[in-house]
Amino acid sequence: xxxxxxxxxxxxxxxxxxxxxxxxxxxxYFFAYTGWVPEWFSMAGxxxxxxxxxxxxxxxxxxxxxxxxFMKCYALHLLMSGLxxxxxxxxxxxxxxxxxxxxxxxxxxxxLMVVFQGMDWLGERRWGLGLAAVAxxxxxxxxxxxxxxxxxxxxxxxxxxxxxLLPMWNSNPDASISVLAAGVLLYAFRRNxxxxxxxxxxxxxxxxxxxxxxxxxxxxxxxxxxxxxxxYEWYGALAAVLMLCYNGERGRGPKAxxxxxxxxxxxxxxxxxxxxxxxLAGG
Numbered sequence: 001x002x003x004x005x006x007x008x009x010x011x012x013x014x015x016x017x018x019x020x021x022x023x024x025x026x027x028x029y030f031f032a033y034t035g036w037v038p039e040w041f042s043m044a045g046x047x048x049x050x051x052x053x054x055x056x057x058x059x060x061x062x063x064x065x066x067x068x069x070f071m072k073c074y075a076l077h078l079l080m081s082g083l084x085x086x087x088x089x090x091x092x093x094x095x096x097x098x099x100x101x102x103x104x105x106x107x108x109x110x111x112l113m114v115v116f117q118g119m120d121w122l123g124e125r126r127w128g129l130g131l132a133a134v135a136x137x138x139x140x141x142x143x144x145x146x147x148x149x150x151x152x153x154x155x156x157x158x159x160x161x162x163x164x165l166l167p168m169w170n171s172n173p174d175a176s177i178s179v180l181a182a183g184v185l186l187y188a189f190r191r192n193x194x195x196x197x198x199x200x201x202x203x204x205x206x207x208x209x210x211x212x213x214x215x216x217x218x219x220x221x222x223x224x225x226x227x228x229x230x231x232y233e234w235y236g237a238l239a240a241v242l243m244l245c246y247n248g249e250r251g252r253g254p255k256a257x258x259x260x261x262x263x264x265x266x267x268x269x270x271x272x273x274x275x276x277x278x279x280l281a282g283g
Contacts, residue, residue, distance in 0.1 A: 010251025018051035050239035104172035208234035
């Protein structure tokens with residue numbers, strides 16, 4: 001029987017769009033020092049993370065192997081977060097201007113999958129497991145911070161632990177609490193597409209528009225246009241339009257490619273920006 005293609009965007013289609021927007025964002029991220037890459041590359045890139053989070057929520061809901069799904073993301077977290085720690089500590093060399101990649105979306109993915117599972121356990125009234133899976137990943141950075149201040153000798157061991165085996169949501173910009181909150185909203189409302197889009201937009205605007213606005217408006221140099229040219233993280237709310245185009249199908253796509261592409265393109269772009277730095281810096 002011939003398969004009838006459903007209108008709209010499949011999960012693979014959304015991933016391809018997110019991948020393209022992510023590349024634009026990262027070209028700006030790595031080559032902003034040249035002054036040649038337009039700011040709109042990064043503006044368009046604000047839609048990438050929400051789309052990937054949406055696909056994560058869908059993938060976790062429908063996968064037949066949650067453990068395998070988690071382990072793939074966790075392995076990439078270990079690789080990229082471990083390299084980040086080595087750069088931060090000066091073990092690995094960095095670009096002449098001191099810049100090094102802080103990309104770590106896989107850290108968020110690994111943490112969120114634990115929280116997602118906890119949310120499902122709570123829905124099944126498995127209170128102990130559910131509360132532990134939801135609360136511990138979120139509380140861990142706070143507990144580690146208290147231990148570091150109370151016992152300075154634990155600072156490095158806890159830092160290593162937080163960048164490796166027990167990922168911390170504050171270890172890199174891609175693993176911020178706002179990213180986790182967006183992921184939780186997308187998963188919590190996944191059964192109702194309109195409610196999901198509405199909750200995501202409301203949450204994004206509250207965190208990425210209203211809060212920055214309250215901070216910026218106190219500056220004597222503030223002008224309303226800054227919310228479109230400087231504090232434009234809220235552009236990510238526009239990803240809701242594409243989410244509503246999702247047709248519920250997985251679609252066809254090389255799954256291994258998506259996993260490999262993320263770290264590969266980050267370090268390739270970083271290497272290229274480093275190689276070009278002597279020629280393009282201050283351009």
